[in-house]
Structure formats: structure tokens, C-alpha cells
Amino acid sequence: MSSTIAIVEDDPHIQQIVEAYLQKEGYHTIRLETAEAAWDLWKTSPPDVWVLDIMLPGMNGYEFCSRIRQESDMPIIIISARDEEVDKVMGLELGSDDYLTKPFSPRELVARVNRVVKRWNKFKNSQSSVEADHSILQSGELHLSMVERLVWWQGEEIDVTAKEFNLLEILISQLNRAFSREELLVRVWGDDYFGSDRAVDDLVKRLRKKMPEVPIETVWGYGYRLKEQDE
Template sequence: MNARIAIVEDDPHIQEIVEAYLQKEGYQTVRLQNAEEAWDMWRANPPDVWVLDIMLPGMNGYEFCSRIRQESDMPIIIISARDEEVDKVMGLELGSDDYLTKPFSPRELVARVNRVLKRWEKFQQHTIHEEEGEQSGSDEVSSGDLTLHTSERRVVWQHSEVDVTSKEFNLLEILVSQANRAFSREELLEKVWGEDYFGSDRAVDDLVKRLRKKLPDVPIETVWGYGYRLREHDET
């Protein structure tokens, strides 16, 4: 395998063990001591998967995960000594693809890396096929001040272009294409992440939160106890 895995961990012993097992599986690896180094790497030469500790000096893993998710949906696996449910939920809400509690089996970590990479590859292929299929169809879907240029995967909100990740775009496209329809969290999770996603449906809430931050006043309404819908402007 040619995938490159970044191990962001300040414990050299854990780094060595994780690296040895990943390299045995055929992955390339790079060790990073803190999130600041990881952020520099993200800007210069990003890996295919992040294996990310939470308790890091300086910027912690939660903050790093949140910053990455503002720009990319690439796979992130959190490893942490914090095993409380609230910590796991927070990690998933911030957009991590998986959460492993220390001490963990290195073989299990490798299996989870394999799984997130397969899902990421499937997601990317699905996105490419969607883009190719859209070339022959309408290039735009819109609702009020929100316009999606589907073949170029661009978002224009109130006459300004806004950068979004692939998952953010996919969620917007679902909501805009069927404005006023309420979608359950489970339905959105399956449509955006795929049927084999094993994380919490709180990931949908996080995605909506990110979109609301990037698109102030976008009319995505919460359907309490159910999910979300995009309210059509000037509805009578």
C-alpha cells in the first residue's frame, strides 16, 4: 500500500510501536511530536490518514481535528488515554472517523486504518462518479440566495463564493435539491457517509454546525428529535 500515515503522538514508545505495525502492513509513516508540526505538514504535504493523540503539548488533538475539518474530510483516527464517553462523543462530534482508547491493540489500529482508508476511497470514487454524471445534467441547484454549481462543486451564498469540504457540499446538495423536506439524521448519515459508517449520527450535527458557521443565516432548520431541512426562501 502506498498510503502515508501521520502519527501525531508525543510518546516515543507508542510512536515506535504504531509505526512498526503500520509499516509491516505496507504503509508509509511519518512521526510528529505535536499538532503544530502536524499543521505545518497539512499545509505542505498532507498524509492520507491522521492517527492523532488528544493530549498533546500546545494545541491539543481536539483543536487540531476541528481545524482540519474546516477544510477537509480526510480520515482522522483519535487515540487517547481518556476513555470517558464524553471524550469519545466530543471526538466524533469534531469529525474524527474513529476513536481508540489507550492501551489499544496495534493490530486493531491497523484494522481501523484499513477500514477508514477503504471508506475514504469509496467516498472519493462516489464523488467523482457524481461529478461525471452531473456534467450532462443541470449545472446548478439553488434555493433563495444559495446556489450550488454541481459540476464544479462550488457554493455561492448571498453572491459570495464559500469554500466547503466534500461532505459539506454533499449535505448541502441533498438539502437544496429537496428544499423544505425534513431529512432524518440517520438518512443524512447514510447518504453522506455511506451505509458502512460506524460512527455516531452526531457527525451530522457537527457538519450542520460547520455549515452554519461558514454560511451565516443559511436557512437550515433543526427538526427537533428528527433531523434537518433547508427552508425555501419566501415560502407562502
């Protein structure tokens, strides 16, 4: 089945060009002019990939990217006329998988869409093919169920994304061990990930927001570790 690409862009000319190239590649496309319309789509019939402009009327692309990342790790490619380094870094820190500056080559965009679709499909297939491990990983008040891929903290079930769960699984499997950002980036995102290791910081920040007292410690200048807790 062909992947669905949602193009969130308020410039109809860019919409048409991007759609034409993606359809020629065999993708199904949906065109949206606002982030609010994209959010409605997310709640009813989410696409496989977002191609997202930053400068949108109403909710901007940064806010939309942040909201999606609270709920899903699905691929997001940002396209923007803002080419300052700080804008690119902000986009990647918020969880986008790629960042293209306008004007861009439509063929380059298609190549990048192909790459994130391939990586996303590989990730989903690996998740569905893993044999169920009936163990519960536990440290103190943190529990991970490897069967249902659920997380409990202080007796409360916590809603986490696939990448958030994977990061917790890595950390809890070797308590007190310091993992470098580079190692976590490869193990969670894959060795072909385009973005910076700041994505790891963002993932940890999201987990700390959901579980303020979780003992994920920062190893300054290196990475992170999960401190062992008393049972």
C-alpha cells in the same frame, strides 16, 4: 500507491509500535510529536489519514481535529488515554472517524485504519467518476454548481468541504423535506460509518458558521430541512 498515515503522538514508544504495524501492512508513515508540526505537514504535504493523540504539548488533538475539519473530510482516528464517554463523544462530534482508548491492540488500530482508508478511497473514486451535471441548484440566495462543486451564498463564494457540499446538495434537492439524522449520516458518510449521528449536527453547525443566515432548519428530535426561499 500506498496510503500515507501521519502518526501524531508525543510518546516515542507508542510511535514506534504503531509505525511498525502500519508499515508491515504496507503503509507509508510519518511520525510527528506535536499538532503544530502536523499542521505544517497539512499545509505542505497532507497525508491520507491522521492517527492523532489528544494529550499533546501545545495545541491538543481536539483543537487540531477541529481545524482540519474546517478544511477537509480526510480520515482522523483519535487515540487517547482518556476513556470517559464525554471524551469519546467530543472526539466524534469534532469530526473524528474513530476513537481508540489506550492501551489498545496495534492490530485493532491497523484494522480500523484499513477500514477508513477503504472508505476514503471509495469516496474519492466516486467523486472523480461522477459525470458532470451542468445544472445549478438554486434556492433564493443559495447556489450550488454541480460542475465545479462550488457554493455561493448571497453572492459570495463559500469554501466548503466535500461532505458539507454533499449535505447541501441533499437538502437543496428536496426543499422543505425533513431528513432524519440517520438518513443524512448514511447518505453523506456511507452505511459503514462508525461514529454517531452527532456528526450530522457538527456538519450543520459548520455550515451555519460559514453561512449564518442559511435557512437550514432543525426538526427537533428528528433531523434537518432546507426551507425554500423566494427566488
